[in-house]
Amino acid sequence: MTTLFIDRKGLMLRVDGAALAFYDEDVRMGTVPLRVLERVCIRGDLQLSASVLGKLGEQGAGVVVLSGRKRAPVLLMPSLRVDARRRLVQFALAAQSDFCLLMARDWVAEKLRGQLACLDKLSAKNETVRRRLQADVEVVVRAAAQVEDVPDGAVLRGLEGVAAAHYFAALAKVLPDSLGFRGRNRRPPRDAFNVVLSLGYTLLHFELVRQIYLTGLDPFVGFYHEPAHGRESLASDLLEPLRPLYDEWAVDLFAEGVMRPEDFSMRGEACMMGKAGRLRFYAAFESAAKGWRPLMYRACMDLLAALGAARGETEGFEPSEMLLLERQDAVADCV
Incomplete structure (x- = not known):
């Protein structure tokens, strides 16, 4: 289909x-x-x-x-004959702690591997940077090694939090001082790099919400992030492994001069991105997102397959194809 x-x-x-x-x-x-x-x-x-x-x-x-x-x-x-069946399985498995922990471990493990890959790329620039990041990298390495042995979601979240603190501390050591980045902050973001992180995470989150709907699942019912009013918890789950890819791209935005400190200004405690910066950001994001969207699609298909396998289901849990009609030649190709 x-x-x-x-x-x-x-x-x-x-x-x-x-x-x-x-x-x-x-x-x-x-x-x-x-x-x-x-x-x-x-x-x-x-x-x-x-x-x-x-x-x-x-x-x-x-x-x-x-x-x-x-x-x-x-x-x-909804296509009820397919979607209803998928969602019933999703809801049933979301209530099973063992399945939730299994999925959460995989997502967090992939996220930590991505963080290490990002830091390794940054460290490869020169030996001085590598030495500056070594202590933080070692913490993330230890966290990654412990993921498979965590007994529950609470411990996993604590482990992920410790790794994140050191990961962002490492990023702060390689970003220009002019950005004022000292670690992750939000609501509101208080420096230029955090503005770019928050905006990008939000855009990716809603890309995942769309993809989850297209998969026939409920974006509000997750397995790692618990249900919360107004939050698409499943989209938050699937976003975790993608964050390091976006982080690396965000670092490059400033390194390549696409985004500059003068694109941002303070309004009280909140850092704001100016109009000229927003125009460049959205253009760059849309170009990069073409490479991220297939990863989102694959994440949804992998989850769908995992749901079907866990319940011994086959019908209605097969991966579907995506047909995109975007330009005139794309439409003509569908004849």
Whole structure:
């Protein structure tokens, strides 16, 4: 089965027999067979009729419409035959501490490996930097070695917290003093690097929320992060291994001069990114996100497979394909 992701303005969707057809100013651009669709995600302004929604519903295909700056879903018509089954398994396993710990260990272990890879890359620049980071790196190494033996989520969170403190302390030793970074802070971020971290983590979080909806799971029910009002805990779970990749990219943003200290100013205790900086940041982020999105998709597919394996399920837990309609040539390729 396939998820169709439409991110192009001005298209018109019509039903043409057993296919979904795409038109641009009455010119037919391509079709996709309805029978292969599991869900359709719409992220641009386009036209479609009630008959299209009705036909998708008859085929059991879900429709997700994303709108606004955070691209939060404003309409969800789930493919109940698939989604309901997946979510029931998700809810049941989220109540089992052994399964939650198993998944959490994997995510945290991958995150710590990513942190060590980031620090190793920074240390490789010269021997002086390596010596400055050595003590902090050793703490993260010890934490990574203990992950598989932690008895519960609380201990795992404590271990992750200790590693994070030393990881960010190491980053502070390689970032320019002009950024004023002394460690992780937020709500509000109080220096330029923390502004970039918080903004990027937020954008990645909502990319994961979208991907989780497309997978047919509930983003609010996680396995490592406990349920909290208004928090997509599963997205927070899946974000953990991606953070070091983003951190490394954020360091490079300043090293390469894409972002500069003068792009930021203080308003009370909060550090703010100026308009010129935001324009450069969003352009750079969108370019980098093209490489991160496949990782998010794979994380969701791996989780789906783990859920099915844990409950002995096969039907409805197979990985799905993603079909992206973004440019005119991409649409034409679907004919």
